[in-house]
Amino acid sequence: MLPEQADILWTYMTLAYTLFAFYVFGNVVQHCRENERVNGKLWGGIFGVFAVISFFETVHMFDLVQGEQITFMFQYQVLTVLAILLTWGIFFKSQDIQNQSPPIIRAFFFWSTVSICLAGYTNWLPQQRSDPPPKAAAVSEDLTMEEFVEMGRVIVFGAKQVAGQKSIGKGQCPLCHTFDPGDHIGRCPNLFGVQERSEKKKDEERYQTHPMKIGDPEPATGIVKGTPDQVPEEYRRAGSPDFIGEDYLRESLMCPTCYVVKGYGNDGDTKSPMPVISKPPISLSPVELNAVIAWLQSKDTPGEFANVTVPLPTAGSTAEEAPAEDEERPVFVTGNEPIQDMINTLGCPLCHTIPGVEGAMGALGPVLHEKTNAPARMKDPNYKGSAKNTKEYVKESILNPSAFVVFNEEAGEAYPDGLMPTTFSEMLSVQALDKLVDFISQTEAPPEG
Numbered sequence: 001m002l003p004e005q006a007d008i009l010w011t012y013m014t015l016a017y018t019l020f021a022f023y024v025f026g027n028v029v030q031h032c033r034e035n036e037r038v039n040g041k042l043w044g045g046i047f048g049v050f051a052v053i054s055f056f057e058t059v060h061m062f063d064l065v066q067g068e069q070i071t072f073m074f075q076y077q078v079l080t081v082l083a084i085l086l087t088w089g090i091f092f093k094s095q096d097i098q099n100q101s102p103p104i105i106r107a108f109f110f111w112s113t114v115s116i117c118l119a120g121y122t123n124w125l126p127q128q129r130s131d132p133p134p135k136a137a138a139v140s141e142d143l144t145m146e147e148f149v150e151m152g153r154v155i156v157f158g159a160k161q162v163a164g165q166k167s168i169g170k171g172q173c174p175l176c177h178t179f180d181p182g183d184h185i186g187r188c189p190n191l192f193g194v195q196e197r198s199e200k201k202k203d204e205e206r207y208q209t210h211p212m213k214i215g216d217p218e219p220a221t222g223i224v225k226g227t228p229d230q231v232p233e234e235y236r237r238a239g240s241p242d243f244i245g246e247d248y249l250r251e252s253l254m255c256p257t258c259y260v261v262k263g264y265g266n267d268g269d270t271k272s273p274m275p276v277i278s279k280p281p282i283s284l285s286p287v288e289l290n291a292v293i294a295w296l297q298s299k300d301t302p303g304e305f306a307n308v309t310v311p312l313p314t315a316g317s318t319a320e321e322a323p324a325e326d327e328e329r330p331v332f333v334t335g336n337e338p339i340q341d342m343i344n345t346l347g348c349p350l351c352h353t354i355p356g357v358e359g360a361m362g363a364l365g366p367v368l369h370e371k372t373n374a375p376a377r378m379k380d381p382n383y384k385g386s387a388k389n390t391k392e393y394v395k396e397s398i399l400n401p402s403a404f405v406v407f408n409e410e411a412g413e414a415y416p417d418g419l420m421p422t423t424f425s426e427m428l429s430v431q432a433l434d435k436l437v438d439f440i441s442q443t444e445a446p447p448e449g
């Protein structure tokens with residue numbers, strides 16, 4: 001079943017339950033009117049309360065994501081309906097109105113049971129989005145700078161921006177960065193004004209010497225700091241070998257550790273926690289990387305492209321690159337993927353070092369050694385979450401990261417709250433979440449030596 005269909009089923013069931021609760025209320029009131037000896041206030045009150053509870057449950061249901069809906073449905077709504085049915089039966093019998101519950105009760109009971117079984121069964125099946133295949137976005141001859149910048153914006157934020165939700169595209173930048181003045185999530189610089197800053201970099205003393213000197217190669221990426229003519233050929237800028245603002249931006253993306261913004265690095269600002277954007281898992285192609293730079297250079301002056309120095313791509317050079325091919329597709333994992341692919345798709349390695357996951361060296365969040373971390377967290381006097389065992393703790397951390405904000409012993413302060421995305425429940429099928437939780441619960445420090 002598709003998530004959309006599941007949503008429709010839940011919506012239908014939750015509305016049906018509330019309508020039913022109100023119907024029962026009306027029916028009871030009517031019986032009370034017809035039978036003088038029945039205490040109308042008492043029974044009307046009881047069923048009125050049920051109707052109101054059902055109503056609020058339905059309202060609440062609409063605020064939940066699909067993964068939580070099923071739990072809520074079984075834990076609360078179904079119980080409410082069963083309680084209504086039971087009380088309704090008692091009402092009829094005890095007041096001698098009818099000696100057997102009316103057919104509608106039995107019919108409704110049957111209908112609920114069948115639909116619950118059906119829903120449980122379909123939810124248990126792996127879910128998969130059936131989105132249309134990605135459009136091949138070809139770069140045409142007459143691409144304008146405005147369109148190129150828009151391509152960059154889509155790589156950063158994705159094609160579908162949903163109001164009130166943080167939207168994140170293939171480039172993953174908003175996972176860490178903010179872009180509007182005054183907007184901060186901690187640990188990653190706000191990129192407002194980055195174009196202006198980039199122009200002045202080469203004259204800054206800190207840039208020239210920190211954490212390595214201009215002309216030194218950075219070991220992890222092989223990029224030679226501050227020398228645009230040594231950039232790997234596909235990504236290299238044509239023209240003069242002088243270091244310009246564009247080169248700083250390109251270097252920030254391809255070699256984050258070549259220069260670390262003050263206060264935002266690890267190990268005394270000598271290592272950047274930012275992923276290399278031209279390498280997996282993000283892997284932007286040269287054209288995509290340039291589109292992002294064009295966007296960075298013009299985003300603070302909407303509609304004005306005078307500051308953009310990257311050239312427009314030529315149709316020939318990009319024929320087989322199909323830039324930004326899949327930004328339309330919402331990220332969704334079914335649980336059928338190998339665990340390593342699942343974790344890469346979700347982006348956990350951008351922030352976490354995870355034993356057993358190749359290349360997961362992220363440094364913005366705690367190292368995931370949950371086999372030992374989780375029990376320790378739950379014993380912490382500040383722990384206010386509701387997990388009772390390691391798996392529950394891991395699940396809680398993934399679905400609701402703010403339930404407990406981990407303290408960073410090395411830095412002597414808490415990890416930033418609100419940095420880890422809260423949207424994973426929308427990206428995971430029930431099966432995928434279980435698989436992820438199983439895996440993360442087993443992670444532990446590799447044996448010494």
Ligand code: HEC
Pocket residue numbers: 171172173174175176177187188189190191194197249252253256257259260261264265272273274275277292296350351364
């Ligand atoms: C996992 C978190 C993370 C992601 C994802 C990320 N960054 Fe960063 N970025 C950082 C951190 C941390 C720094 C500061 C350390 C440094 O200078 O490398 C930084 C620094 C930068 C800088 C230098 C800022 C300055 O003021 O000089 C630029 C430019 C930048 N990022 C752009 C991007 C873009 C564009 C993307 C998306 C394609 C992106 N980043 C994705 C974490 C991230």
Ligand code: HEC
Pocket residue numbers: 175176346347348349350351352364365366367368369370373374377394397398401402404405406415416417418419420421424436440
């Ligand atoms: C943008 C960065 C970011 C991403 C992406 C991210 N996390 Fe986190 N995560 C954090 C930060 C920061 C913390 C610590 C703050 C907190 O506890 O809320 C954290 C905490 C956790 C914890 C608790 C760790 C402990 O030792 O108590 C777990 C488990 C976890 N993340 C798992 C995941 C998984 C699994 C994914 C991918 C599905 C993921 N995270 C993606 C930043 C991130």
